[in-house]
Amino acid sequence: MWLTILGMSAVSYALRATMLVTRWRFPPWLARGLAYVPITLFAALAVPGLLRPHGQITVGPELAAGFVAALVAWRTAGRMPLVIGTGVGTFLLIRLLG
Amino acid sequence: MDGQTLGATVVGETDVRLRREWWAGAIATLPFWPGTALFGLVYAVTARAAGLSGPEIVGMSLLVHAGAAQFTAVNLIAGGAGSLSVIVGTAITNARSLLIGASVAPHVAARPLWWRLLYAFHLTDESFAVATARLLRGDATPSYVLGANLGMAPPWVGSAIVGVIVGATIPSPARWGVDLVIPLTFLGLLVPLLKNYRAVGVALCGGIFALLGVSFLPGTWYLIVAGIGGSIIGATWQTWEERRACG
Numbered sequence: 001m002w003l004t005i006l007g008m009s010a011v012s013y014a015l016r017a018t019m020l021v022t023r024w025r026f027p028p029w030l031a032r033g034l035a036y037v038p039i040t041l042f043a044a045l046a047v048p049g050l051l052r053p054h055g056q057i058t059v060g061p062e063l064a065a066g067f068v069a070a071l072v073a074w075r076t077a078g079r080m081p082l083v084i085g086t087g088v089g090t091f092l093l094i095r096l097l098g
Numbered sequence: 099m100d101g102q103t104l105g106a107t108v109v110g111e112t113d114v115r116l117r118r119e120w121w122a123g124a125i126a127t128l129p130f131w132p133g134t135a136l137f138g139l140v141y142a143v144t145a146r147a148a149g150l151s152g153p154e155i156v157g158m159s160l161l162v163h164a165g166a167a168q169f170t171a172v173n174l175i176a177g178g179a180g181s182l183s184v185i186v187g188t189a190i191t192n193a194r195s196l197l198i199g200a201s202v203a204p205h206v207a208a209r210p211l212w213w214r215l216l217y218a219f220h221l222t223d224e225s226f227a228v229a230t231a232r233l234l235r236g237d238a239t240p241s242y243v244l245g246a247n248l249g250m251a252p253p254w255v256g257s258a259i260v261g262v263i264v265g266a267t268i269p270s271p272a273r274w275g276v277d278l279v280i281p282l283t284f285l286g287l288l289v290p291l292l293k294n295y296r297a298v299g300v301a302l303c304g305g306i307f308a309l310l311g312v313s314f315l316p317g318t319w320y321l322i323v324a325g326i327g328g329s330i331i332g333a334t335w336q337t338w339e340e341r342r343a344c345g
Binding site for chain 2: 001002003004005006007008009015016017018020025026029032033035037038039041042043044045047048049051052053062065066069070073074077078079083084087088091092
């Protein structure tokens, strides 16, 4: 695990330092593409856990939790305690009732 | 003699000013501390549930120092991914550091190489956000941006330590919906970015790519496909709309 952590550290550091210590400036198309990376990536990291929690696409408590949490995130501009709290709360409530 | 005294006074004053600027930068990060601390706490508890040890959890916060990348890593480790997959996942999640580096680069270009190498180590979204206000005003000193960088370390690393201790007291975390925390966290990060219909479209594409990738591709490939595919669609869409608006 420590080897993984050191690898993660090296990669993160290289990405942070590249533009600060080299004269390289990326072409406009690349800058434009990089600006969309957080949006597509955060969606990619959220969706499978909510829609495919046990290895197949399931419309279940996880998806309901995601729906509630997304609404809360939208109304509160992404206040994390509320987003996670209402999402996990919805999940536990459905499991308790169902 | 007079000249010497004068010289010493000037150096002393510069030192005091540098230190004051450094502290001003560090203090400017305080509004981010509660959110960061909570994020770090959640990170440590989920990382523990994924099987990481206390020193590994805190070490990762200290050495990688990137919230989204560490959550991605925990997500992948929990799913049984190998070392290479996790490192690739970190690279994709932190690709946006290139953009941040590019924005800061002109303002620190005059600093020595060792200083820039030091500065890069703990450069985060939050410290960049703090520095941006002054960078835009044109009066950001290098000490200030360095202070803003290091100001984010205590809440992030400290909360990981607390999270490791607290996490040890939670029996069978999966029963309490801990598995859901990571996807919900990313959802919470995503929603505020959806400022126009194009962003919504890109997010939908990213989600669909990820679902397909997770079903048919090994390891971290779903992140690569979604990361590259989604950003190509976003950039092409934007270019196409701008051309149409001009023509």
